[in-house]
Amino acid sequence: MRVLYVDDEPDIREIAEISLGLDPQFEVRTAPSGEAALALVEQWVPDVALFDVMMPGMDGPQLLARMRERPALANLPVIFVTARAQRSELQDFARLDSVGVIAKPFDPVTLAAQVRSLAR
Amino acid sequence: MFGLSMALSSEAMPVQTKSRSQSAIRATAAAFALLLIPAIFGGLYFLMQAEFAQVRELRSTTEQAIATRDDLQQLLIAHIDAETAVRGYVITQNPDFLQPYNASLERRERLFQILRQRLDPDLQPQLAALQQVSDTRWENLRANLADVRAGRVDAARRRTASGAGKALMDDIRDRIARIDRTALDKIQGLSAAVTGSRAGVEKAVTTLMIGLGLLLLVVAVVTGRSLHQRREALARVKRLADRQKAMFEGAVDPMLLLDSEGRILRMNPSVSRMFGYEEHELLHRHNTVLMESRFTLEQSMAWLASVGEAGAHGAGRRQEFTGRCKDGSTFETEIAISRFISDGEHQYVVAIRDITDRKRAEKMKNEFVSTVSHELRTPLTSIGGSLGLLSAGAVGPLNEKAQRLVTIAHSNCERLIRLINDILDIEKIESGKMEFDHRRMQVAPLVQRTASAMRGFAEQHRVRIAVDLPTVPESVVGDPDRLEQLLTNLMSNAIKHSPEGAQVEVSVRRDGDMTRIEVADRGAGIPLDFRKRIFGKFAMADASDSRAKGGTGLGLSIVREIAQHHGGDVGFADREGGGTIFFVTIPRIEDNLPERPERNGKHRLPKVLHVDDDLDCLNVVSSAFAERAEIVSCGSLDQAHELVASQRFAAAIIDIDMHSEDGLRLIPQLREAQPNVPILLFTALDSGYTDTGADKVLVKSRASIGDLVSETMRLIAASKRKAA
Structure with a gap:
């Protein structure tokens, strides 16, 4: 299962990569920005993607909209990851055609399981 | 304005009670006087009437007595006239002399007749005796007349000269004088009696007049005092009104007085300053003229009708509105409004406050809080993630000391995250920004879910969790996430404060209109001095407590806020046999609906x-x-x-x-x-x-x-x- 994690924070990218890697069936790739993610999915199509919401330049929702423009990614399950765990915002993200939201700080040990259950 | 009306009532009340008892006394006095004054006048009238009757009687008796004396004199004169006439006839034999005699004879008869009628019965015998003597005298005269007519002039002269006639005359004079004196005595006696009774009447009248005077004096004093008190009360009311007016006019915040339909009855100068309208432009217009249009007139009136009365509980209302100035500019306001009754009609007093600055500060605070939450969570995600992975052995085993240190760091990192979350929750609840997603829900599944989520935490503390649920489902309208947060807080407190090996008991039961959830522990109980502030922010029984139990001191404060947002409350009680029971009550509803399907992202709701x-x-x-x-x-x-x-x-x-x-x-x-x-x-x-x-x-x-x-x-x- 191919998992893409997009976050501008290098430390969190690294931790997320390790955490998701705890699931032996996950093949994890990360990208530091929306642009980098769009470039990556040209050659590597993920089965599920996690986007940080607040990123400089292109933010998570904008990245999602751009990905939906591509036929290959039209049905890609997307999970938002956010440190701004305001309820109203969580609901807004849920409406944006995502399968779920994970609040930061996430539990590294159960992150993979959470992603599995949301993407199913 | 609340303060104002309270000031009014607190000063007016004792005056009222005092004057109430005094007015009762005054009313009694007035009633007494009202009864006494006519009684006195009645007495006076009666006495005067009696006095007048006596005077009238006295006058008639006196007149009668004078007439009687006159008659007696006339009778005497009639006798003298008759005697003189007969003597003249005897001497001269001229019949002309007899003229007075004949008239006297007639007069004598008439006078005796009158006197018999007029004289008192006790004088009648004397009168009869007088008449006898008079008759004898008249016999004597008649005998003289008969002798002269028969030519026996000498016999007549002898009889006259014998003195018998004179003796009879003297007797008659004497008797008349006696009767006269008796009549005179009677008048004098009567007059004396009348004089005596008049003195009594005068005394009685004087007494009554003095009584009347005293009564009038009392009435005057009482009325005067009452007038004085009324003047004082009026002055006090005026002082209060002046004070009230000064507070109204001088208030820094704009204030309005509205009638029952929301029209402006009065306003203070601050209204003009804030909104730019002159007073005459606003009076009698509806208050919505000062608001950026959000409500229709009907909605505004319905809103007004829902405002409570001012009172000890401050049932008035605060609400934020967007104000609109005369020049069309708008600004944020908060109004405090309360209702009162004036002349049997509802009126409203409104204080308006410009909260532009506060709003700006709130916005800055919100942005700050939001930024801080993000900026703190981002590094915490890295720290917590790293420590979590290390501690879970995701990157290989650590030696014992390293494992211990990583565990300490990890648990403190989690505590920091909880603290941030709690602070953000409290901030959101207090600023009214916490969104509650209320829905019809059953309580039992919530309790079971929370209990099983807490089992791991309980095991760490070597505490068991027992759940006791009712056989009949209990339903409430609530936000499942927030109620779970509430229950988690209560259960984690109970677990943390339980001794090892103890049991935390969670139960649900019906309590009248409420559903009651109880969490009972066997902890040390709540110290007495802590009980009052237990639901306050950063409240912990003692400073060392937070370190020992890893709490933030915000949990119960959040619990209370959530419970109150659900129309319920939270409380605690000592548990029999040691420990504490915390309980939450939430209004229950009749659940006559089938269970809803679980939310399914792919399933479209109609x-x-x-x-x-x-x-x-x-x-x-x-x-x-x-x-x-x-x-x-x-x-x-x-x-x-x-x-x-x-x-x-x-x-x-x-x-x-x-x-x-x-x-x-x-x-x-x-x-x-x-x-x-x-x-x-x-x-x-x-x-x-x-x-x-x-x-x-x-x-x-x-x-x-x-x-x-x-x-x-x-x-x-x-x-x-x-x-x-």
């Missing part, structure tokens, strides 16, 4: 249009349908027409007669756009809506929200079947 001008009704219906239908709430017909033109609905719920707008006008448009859409009228008006074109009419007073939900879902299912 979209239902709900048109109602009552915001509360919109909210209630929306939460009642949660998870079963997506409610599109709409507060006006115009908006509803737009929605119907632009969207498709599975059903529509319409309130008829949204004040002036008749909801029925929407039905033809709906039918034209979507011929098969089920339409339900949900209305407060209970008057035969038979031919409306709606599929179902439910009257608000008779049908519950549950009925509305099940009927709507039934109609949606029926229309789907029909379409298929």
Whole structure:
């Protein structure tokens, strides 16, 4: 299962990569920005993607909209990851055609399981 | 203004009670005087009448006595005249001398007759004796006359000279004088008696007059004092009114006095300063002129009607409005409004405060809090993630000391995260920004879910969790996430404060109109000095407690806020045999609805249009349908027409007669756009809506929200079947 994690924070990218890697069936790739993610999915199509919401330049929702423009990614399950765990915002993200939201700080040990259950 | 009315009542009250007892005394005195004064006048009248009667009697008696004396004198003169006449005739034999004799004879008869009638009975014997002597005398005279006529002049002269006639005359004079004296004595006696009784009357009259004078004096004093008190009371009222006026006029915040319909009766100068209107431009206009239009006149009046009276409990209301100045500029205000009764009519006193600065500060604070939460969580994600992975052995085993240190770092990192979350929660709740997603829900699954989530934490503390649920399901309207947060806080407190090996008992039961959830522990109990502030922020029994138990001191404060947002409350009690029971009460509802399907992201909920001008009704219906239908709430017909033109609905719920707008006008448009859409009228008006074109009419007073939900879902299912 191919998992893409997009976050501008290098430390969190690294931790997320390790955490998701705890699931032996996950093949994890990360990208530091929306642009980098769009470039990556040209050659590597993920089965599920996690986007940080607040990123400089292109933010998570904008990245999602751009990905939906591509036929290959039209049905890609997307999970938002956010440190701004305001309820109203969580609901807004849920409406944006995502399968779920994970609040930061996430539990590294159960992150993979959470992603599995949301993407199913 | 609350303060003002309190000041008024606190000063006025003792005066009232005091004057009440005094006025009772005054009333009694007045009644007494009212009874006494006519009595005195009656007595006076009676005495005067008696006195007048006596005077009248005295006068008539006196007149009579004088007449009697006169008659007696006349009688004497008649005798003297007769004697003189007879003597002249005897000497001269001239019959002319006899003329007075004849007249006297006649007079004597008449006078005796009068005297017999007039004289008192006790004088009658004397009168009779007098008449006898008089008769004898007259016999004597007649004998002389007879002798002269018969030519025996000498015999007559001898008889006359004998002195017998003179002796009789003297006797007659003497008797008349005696009778006269007796009559005179009687007058004098009567006069003396009258004089005596008059003295008595005078004394009585004087006494009564003095009494009357005293009474009048008392009345004057009492009235004077009452007038004085009234003057004082008036002065006090005036002072209060002046003070009140000064407070009203001098208040820095604009203040308005509104009539029962919201028109401006009075305003203070600050209103002009803030809004730019002159007083004459605003008086008698509706207060909505000062607001950025948000409400119709009807809504504004309905809102006014819901404002409580000012009082000890401060039942008035605070509300934020956007104010509008004369020049059209707007600014944020907060108004404090309360109702009072003046001249039998409701009036409202409104204080307006410019909260532009506060709003700006709030916005800055919110942005700050939001930024801080993000900026803190981002590094914490890295720290917590790293420590979590290390501690879980994700990157290989650590030696014992390293494992211990990583565990300490990890648990403190988690505590820091909890603290941030709690602070943000409290901040959100207090600023009214915490969103509650109320829905109909059962309590038992919530308790079970929370209990099983807490089991791991309980095992760490070597504490067991026992759950006791009622056989009949208990349902409430609530936010499942927030109630779980509440229960988690209570259970984690109970677990942390339990001794090893103890049991935390969670139970649910019905308590009148409330559902009561209890969490009981066997901890050390709550110190007495901590009980009052236990629900306060950063409240912990002692400073070392937080380190020992890893709490933030915000948990119970959040619990209380959440419970109160659900219309319930939280409390605690000592537990028999040691420990504490914390309980939460939440208003329960009758659950007559089937369980709803769990939320499923892929499953589309039917979209239902709900048109109602009552915001509360919109909210209630929306939460009642949660998870079963997506409610599109709409507060006006115009908006509803737009929605119907632009969207498709599975059903529509319409309130008829949204004040002036008749909801029925929407039905033809709906039918034209979507011929098969089920339409339900949900209305407060209970008057035969038979031919409306709606599929179902439910009257608000008779049908519950549950009925509305099940009927709507039934109609949606029926229309789907029909379409298929």
